[in-house]
Each structure stands twice: as C-alpha cells, then as structure tokens.
Amino acid sequence: MFRQTCADKVGEQFSDKGIAVKNLAPENVSAAPAEKFREYLESRRMRLTQERDIVVREIFADHEHFETDEIVARLTKKRVGGTRVSRATIYRTIGHLEDAGLIRKVARSNDREVYEHDYGYPQHDHFICEKCHSLIEFRNDAISKNLETIAADHGFRMTGHRLEVHGICSQCARPPSRRHRKLDMI
Amino acid sequence: MFRQTCADKVGEQFSDKGIAVKNLAPENVSAAPAEKFREYLESRRMRLTQERDIVVREIFADHEHFETDEIVARLTKKRVGGTRVSRATIYRTIGHLEDAGLIRKVARSNDREVYEHDYGYPQHDHFICEKCHSLIEFRNDAISKNLETIAADHGFRMTGHRLEVHGICSQCARPPSRRHRKLDMI
C-alpha cells in the first residue's frame, strides 16, 4: 500500500507550526481533511461512512504524530455519537487515508509505524530519541533539493523520502536535575 | 536493541563499491568480521559458538543487503559442517551483530527489516523502488554533514540516521521493450 501524492495541496491554510486553518473552532478543524477524503473516496466509488468520518476527524483533531493503536484507544474512550468504530475499520481507514495522500508514515519508532498528516504541510524530517522515543521535527530544504538532484543523476523517479535521525534528545541528554544530584552522590 | 558505533572501522580495506579485502580467497572474506564479533562477545562474557560463527560468515560471505529470512533460508540449504542453525539462533545472532555494530538496519522494505554490513563501509543511503523493492545505494557526504549541523543546532546528540528515498528505479520506469511494443498495440 503506497501513498500517492495529494494532487492539490493547500499549504497556504497552514502555518509552519502546523496549526491548521486559523480562527476556526476546534470542531471544524478536521472538516477540510474529511471533505478531501470524501472526494477521494467518491472518485473510487467508495463511501464516506460515519465510521470513516469519525476516524478522519479524530486523526485531524490535532497535529501530533500518531500510531494506529493510539487512535483505537482514543476512539474506544470517546465512542462518538453512539458509534463504536472497530479496530479493523480503523486500520482499513488509515490505509485509505494513506492512499489518499492525507497521511503518511514518517518513521518507525518502538517497533511501530508512526504517521503524520501530509495535507498541506511543509516537507520536514525527524529526530528520534532512542531513550524516550519522542519525535522532533526539523525542516531543511537543502536536503530535499539535494535528493532531487541525486535521484535524477541515478535515473530514479523520486516520489518522496523518509529520513530518521537517531540519537539522544536534549531532554534525555541533560544530566539529572540538581535537586537529585546530592542524593545520587551519597 | 540499539546499534552502537563500531570503535575501529577499517574502511581502508574496502573499496567504494563495497568489495572487501581484495585478493583474499572467498572463504576468508568473512574471517575479519567473525574475529571482530568474537572480540565483541568476549568483552561481554559471551561466547563465539559454532552457530554464531556460521551466521556471521554467511552474512559476510557477500556484500548484499539481506533480510533475516534470507539467511535462514540459505543456512537451511547449506547445513554448514553438519550443524543446522535454528531460526531462533539466527534472530538472536543478528541482534548481537547489530549491537556489535557489524550490521545495521538500513530500510524497511516490503514490510521486512533490511540489514547491511556496517563494518568499515562508507556512510551511504538508499533508493527503494516501490515496484521491484530493490535497494540502490548512493553516497552523499553533504547530507551527513548537513545533519550534523542541524542536530547540533537542536541540541540533539546524533548517533546515526536512516534515509530511504522512495520512488521508481530506472529499470522499472523504462517502458516495455520495443520487441513487446507491437504486441501491446494490437
């Protein structure tokens, strides 16, 4: 299942921080992706069911990275409008969202696939902390530019890339707080 | 299980193409990694058993990327010196080789982890063909340099990176051969 490029991105609506569609009430933030998804589904003679709608909105309710199981957990708690979405449907829907180009796999951390929104966001890559497994975004246009050139040189038709920078984040690298130092020394 | 940097690399012994220790008979090519592995094991009070030796040598017998299951398949066929290495031991040994810094995961292709040697080889990254799943290496020092800087800027202590460039390789992008064109047009 490969992601395909989203035909018409709408980056203008988003800030660099990934805060979407400013000045809209939270409950509407996820309306645009849901609509985009409906268009995609329609073009494939597929249906925007209530379950699929719930999943898209849950995923686009914030702009954090997410794992499938997180969505399952969140939806199990919430039980939106009396409807309970099954694990199987969530997996299936995430697959379609990937195909639709609305989300993409960005990394594999802790033996799980990590997704993020891919809808009008600037290209970026990630640091992955080996200790706390946190993902930290960074942007660097030089890298993508560079890759375009290299790919062209190799006759490779590049559709995207995935760059994980591994190491220890500043948080985890920091020595224990002074308050605990003394105790440690005893 | 995180890979650690191999203390003393021996890049001089290898060419850019990854052809190891020129002018050695094939059966000796894998002696150096095996020795390196023994040192690592010794330092951890672990043993270089016959099984582990067989696995290292099989892995370092050539310089291709590999998946665990390939090694399992190859060793099942060969049955080196009357010894049959179990699947479990192969998995366990590959884990240790990773910890020892002799191999590393380079990509995830076709839902499987792909490994490659990380013993005296120049840093490089990979193109992954979405059609045929082949891995194509490329080198680009600018990228690593770039990453060092970016990581430093973020207070991130980088230990390595994994860069997969996705797309279609020149092979798969090539239109059907002329010989078949005519038939296609009927």
Next chain:
DNA sequence: ATGGATGCAAAGCGTTTGCATACAG
C-alpha cells in the same frame, strides 16, 4: 563443572482477512 547458548514449540504483537450482517447511495 557451570553459566551461557541452542532448539523447539508456543506465545506475542501488530496487522490483515473471511464472512455474515448492516447500511449508504
């Protein structure tokens, strides 16, 4: 001798799928 290593088979874990049922268009 003895602590580490192996092989086997069973368990784990995230993910996928077959099938009967439910529902969107």
Next chain:
DNA sequence: CTGTATGCAAACGCTTTGCATCCAT
C-alpha cells in the same frame, strides 16, 4: 435495491521467549 463497509474473531507473518538440554571455557 445493490454493492460496499462493518464487526467479529480467527488467521497471519515476523519475531521473541520459556524451558529443558547442550556445550564452550
């Protein structure tokens, strides 16, 4: 109505693990 989608539970594929046995040192 009709063909898609859902939920459930069972199947899956890769990987890990418990445990009795084996063996390198």
